[in-house]
Amino acid sequence: MAAKVEILPNRAVLERGAVAAEMEHPAGHQNMKLLIQLRWLAVIGQISTIFGVGVGLGIALPVPYMLEVLSCLIAFNLASLLRWHERQPVSNTALFLALLVDVTVLTAQLYLSGGISNPFAFLYLLQVILSAVLLEVWSTWIMVAITGLCLAGLALLPGPPLILPIDPERGFSSLYVQGLLICFILNAALLVMFITRINRNQRAGDAKVADLRQRAAEEEHIIRMGLLASGAAHELGTPLATLSVILGDWRRMPELSKNGELLEEITEMQAQLQRCKSIVSGILLSAGEARGESSVKTTINTFLGDLVDEWRGSRPIHDFEYDNRIEHDVPVVFDSTLKQTICNVLDNALEASPDWLRFEATREQDALHLVVTDAGPGFEPSMLNHLGKPYQSSKGKPGGGLGLFLVVNVARTLGGTVTARNRVQGGAVVHLTLPLAAIKLDIENKNDD
Secondary structure, three states: OOOEEEEOOOHHHHOHHHHHHHHHOOOHHHHHHHHHHHHHHHHHHHHHHHHHHHHHOOOOOOHHHHHHHHHHHHHHHHHHHHHOOOOOOOOHHHHHHHHHHHHHHHHHHHHHOOHHHOHHHHHHHHHHHHHHHHOOHHHHHHHHHHHHHHHHHHHHOOOOOOOOOOOHHHHHHOHHHHHHHHHHHHHHHHHHHHHHHHHHHHHHHHHHHHHHHHHHHHHHHHHHHHHHHHHHHHHHHHHHHHHHHHHHHHHHOHHHHOOHHHHHHHHHHHHHHHHHHHHHHHHHHHOOOOHHHHEEEEEHHHHHHHHHHHHHHHOOOOEEEEEEOOOOOOEEEEEHHHHHHHHHHHHHHHHHOOOEEEEEEEEEOOEEEEEEEEOOOOOOHHHHHOOOOOOOOOOOOOOOOHHHHHHHHHHHHOOOEEEEEEOOOOOEEEEEEEEHHHEEEEOOOOOOO
């Protein structure tokens, strides 16, 4: 029987194809939903106009044919609602075709209700302006040409006549003037309402694209750091091996083996050298050169207990409080990357507060909460506003802030979060939240012959 354990892959990698498509048209889906809503308003408006004009004003209209056109519009909108129910990227072509359907329906209704003499013919401007906002330049000009041809076609082929005298000299009492005013109010109100929402969607899409680009840049930065770390680990392997041989020779030299004080120092040097080798091995494991050994099947409490014992035994901490409040232990899989992440948080806190440190672990439903508290000077306000950005550090050292940068990105890769705040009585609190669902255990049973 063999067991195979693995950590869930980076969610950003899994969604990279969808993210790339959404970056191309980040607000397209929201804009398509706005067109669907606008189409429902058009349906309500057409029903109200047909029966208002036919019943209220007594003007003869080909109501059966107009209702047939209206039913086609309702069917298309229902199909659009089902098609774009789930969030997915919307192309410029899809938006263009949707607006083209609206123009076709408007042309058919105008043809059945007086053609160009109908005051609602100016609703073509609504379609042109929406296309200018939503579509690419080439498709916008095509829409301008199509609406112009439709308007010219209505002038050449007026269709069934509309008994509506064009007598603007009567002022507001003229039905044509009233229709023009209603058309203007509809155009203005719909344009203000929908273009405002379209601009809001565009700003939200731009912000999302900026965030995705920032994340891509950070991931590229992490890859470069991993390559540098792996290369440094390989380069350090040879001098560490040389030092190990030299210390072994010194330990066997008679003049040194008889000196107890020197022998004790050599023993300490060998212990520290062995720790350096372990660190180098950990770097190579994290870089993926021995990935099969870097994932370990264990439980939450066992993992945290071993981590705390190892960290406390190798750091000069005076007062370290470890409070594990996890009552129901569960089997999980941890790898060296997550272990190094937690150690980075503890190391940063130790550097700020070498006399006292507190580490708390709790579990709430399906999330693991790790809280590190120190009594140091705390974070500067500018650092709290840019938490997790590289080279944001108050230590004043070159390369400072990379530890917390890696912590934030590893947590985000696993679907977790990292927050930080300053304590009122002094010091800082870093809260690391990790979903248990981000850890996957895959056991394969194999029969050995």
